[in-house]
Structures are given as structure tokens and as C-alpha cells.
Amino acid sequence: MFDRTRHVYQSKLVDPDTEWTRRRLQILLGSVVVVVLAMAAGGLWSVVSMLSGSSAGGATGSDSAQSDQDQLAAKQLPEAPLEAAQPGSLSSGETGTIEIPAPMEVGEVGVATGFPHTPEGALAQLAAIDTTALTSASVRVAQEVITAWAAPGGPTAESWSGVQGLAALLESAGMSSEAQNTITIGAEPKMGFIKGTVGDDFVIPCIDFIVTATTAAGQPQQVAAADCQRMVWHDGRWVIGEGEEPAPAPSLWPGSQASFDAGYQWLEVPQS
Template sequence: MNRRQRHQGSGTAEWGPARLLTLLVVSALVELGVLGGLVLAAIATLTGDEPGPTDTAPPAAAPATEMSRQDALASAPMPPAEPDAALPGPLATEAAGVIELPRPTGVGPADVPTGFPHTPAGALAQLAAIDVTAMESGSVDGVRQVIAEWVAPGGPTPETWSGVNGMARLLSAAGLSSPGSPQLAMVVRPLMGLVKGTVGPDFAVVCVDFEFTVTVEQTSRIAIADCQRMVWTGDRWLIGPGPEPAPAPSVWPGTEAAVAAGYRELRYV
């Protein structure tokens, strides 16, 4: 697919199947909340509270000043990226640096890998595991089950989490029902990431840049980034309370745009 080619007019007959699928994926994933204005710009380019049960106690309320610091960190804008940067592109020659992620030691609720340590790298690894499990379920119910088990009180719910809305839009755009379909195959790979910051040892805002490969008769690939508040609850990291953070730039992993955005390669050790 020539992703930079522009077509005049609005008739879909001018588009090839791969380009149509890319548009479908980008449009459907707008509700993930991780693309924000980037997704809307990409579409323009291509076209001319109640959380579920957890097995841990809710985190203790933070002092007001600490909560203000958490909110300020979460809402701080991230570097912008061009819309085309989310599509496959030339890889950078300069080194991006590496974040070493711990491997899971077990499987937790909703079959999400868990057992990551009480460190920022552990928070990053846990978010990656949550997102991969949710999106590779290929169904709205599968995404809901994941978020119901992996969010702290006051955080996104099975009705409001950006991942639930993204999956619903994807299935709708593909003409599929909420349980998904054997026609849909999705592979989600966490390839780059960053730690936006921490407030004390129990709170971190972390971002993962994923490579999504989505197949519905044809295959399309796109980068999708997710930034979340993560809180340590005593024995595991959960997606934390409060609004979802400012969106991270969705850029193809390994490109110059990814390096410029501050992403580093994720390497499990």
C-alpha cells in the first residue's frame, strides 16, 4: 500500500482492500483514547464506574498534594507525531536505548500474565500484558473481563475504558458482532515504551507503543500507543483511578519518529 498517495473524491471504489482495512482499523481504534487527535488526523489523511471485583484491597487514598502531582503528571502533554508515523516506515539507524522488562511469574485474573515487581519497569510490563490480553481476545466481552479485573476503584470501567470502546468500534466497522468472529485475527506486540514519570514508589504513568496486525480478509498493520496511570496495590500493579492520561504518540516502532518521541526498545529479561 502506498500510504502517502492521495486520492481525489470520496468514492470507496478508488481504494484497494488493504487501504480500506487500514482506514477501518484507524477509525475503529479512535475510541482507544491512546491516539486522540492523531487518529482524527490519520483518518483525514487516509480519506483526502463501577469496576469489577479484584483480589486485592483498593489502594490507600493519597494526600491531596500527592494526588495533584499524579494528576499533573498524567495530564502533561506528550510529544506530537505526524499521522503517517503510525504506519510502517523506514527504521532509524540510531540506537533507541533499551528498557529491560521483567517476565511474568504467573497468570492472574482474566488470564493476564502477572507477577511483575514493584518497580516502574514492572508497571510497564503489567500494562503491556493487560493491553495484549484484552485486545487479542477479539471480543467486547473479552476486553470487559480484563478491565474488570485490572482496574483500581475510581479508574476506567468495563463501560468507559478506551479499550472497550475501541474493540466495539472495530467489530462494528468490520460488520462483526460483539463476540467477535473467526474472520478477525489480531496480533498485538509491545515493542517500545517509556516511563513518563512516577510519584512515590506506588504510582507511575507508563506508555507502551504496540504493533497491531489486524486481519479481516485482508491484513493491516498500524502502531497504537497506550498511556495509563498504574498503581501498586500491595501485590500487583493495576490501572489507577482518575482520567486516562494524555495520549502518547502512536509511531511505528523503531523509526526515527519513535526515537524522537522518547520511546525505548522493550526487551524482556
């Protein structure tokens, strides 16, 4: 499911009457990077803020007042400009590989599940949650996804960055909140790392996706988009946990030297 060379999650076909310039689509895709996946304690970054070079502040409060989980979530990761998320030069160097377990079943709202009680299982579950929500091209479906896959006290249908980001993407494209038949969105988890763990039941995995938007007006356009979430083991499965969404990971084109320098590793499902 998460083989980096063969699997892309997509919704349906595009409206042949829709026309975008390459730059508009790049900005649109940039909104995925910024709005879906740039999380800060005070709320969302806007596309305008990102493009103008401003950034969001970190979490507030003293370290002594935070739990170990909160401290891990709030720990800042390197920032990256929007240009670093665009397709670019690939490195001839090497990085490691994270072996991702395959899903055992399909769960609520069509999200793959059945992953083991390991950090890699948490990463795989987050990839399945994110891809299902984003590629649906439907705000309603994304809301159903987070309602089914968040622990009590976790993100809601109104607050989850995945819902807000998808809504921003569709709005930027001049589409309705139910755009399954007007745009194809693909999301392929290519690289990732484990930001940290607290005990056996709390993991913050970070995933670097290639997001692809396709219209009938031209070739598909792509951008990297990274996400980190609090994953907790709850009732025998990994779900997104309670608390503020973690500080954002840099969105870097997979295979670039910057992605290696940031600690990303390739994601693979072992071949049986």
C-alpha cells in the same frame, strides 16, 4: 513474553468470506490508534476527527488544583499524524533498551501477572492487560479484563478506552461484539518509556504496540498504536488506577527516527 522479536498475541481465525480493501483496513486499524489510545479529558477522538486533522483538548483546571499524579497524567506529549503509525522507513540510529521482567503467573481473565514493584513491572503489567483485551476480539472479554484489573475509581467496563476502542474496531469491520472467529488481532509491545512516577506506587508507563489485523482476503495489515495509563500498586500487584486516562502518547512505527526522537526505547525480556 514481551521479547520484541518473537512474541505476538493473537486471537482466532478469520472468516474466509470477509473482504476488505487495504485502505479500509488501514482506516480500521487507525481506529485502534485513535479510539483505543488517543485519550483526552473530554473523551474520545473519533476516526473522522483524526483523519481530518483535528485534535482533542487537554485537561482542564488549574495546576494548583491538581495532584501531582493528575499533573503528570495531564502533561501533553507530542502528537503524530496517522501516517507516522504506518510501516515506514527505519532509522539507522540507536535508542536505549528497557528490560522488562517476565511474568511469574497467570492472573484473572488470563492476564499475565506477578511483576515486581518497579516502574518496569508496571509497564510490563500494562502490556499484559492491553494485549489480553485487544487480542480477545471480544468486547465482553475486554470488559472482564478492565473489571479485574482496575483499582476502585479506575476505568470501568463502560468507560475504559480499551473497551470502547475494540468495540469501534469491530463495528468498523461490520462485525459483532464477539468476533473471535472472524478476525485475528495481534498486539506486540515493541517500544516504551516511563512518562513519570509519583512515589513508589504510582507510575505512568507508555507503550508503543504493533497491532496486526488479519483476514483471509489478503496479507495481514499493521499499524503502531500507543497507550499510556495510570498504574498503581494495589493489593500486591499493578493495576490501572483511578482518575482520567493520561494524555496520549504518539503512535509511531517502532524503529523509525520519529520513535527515537519521541523517547521510545526497545522493550526486552532479559535472557537467562
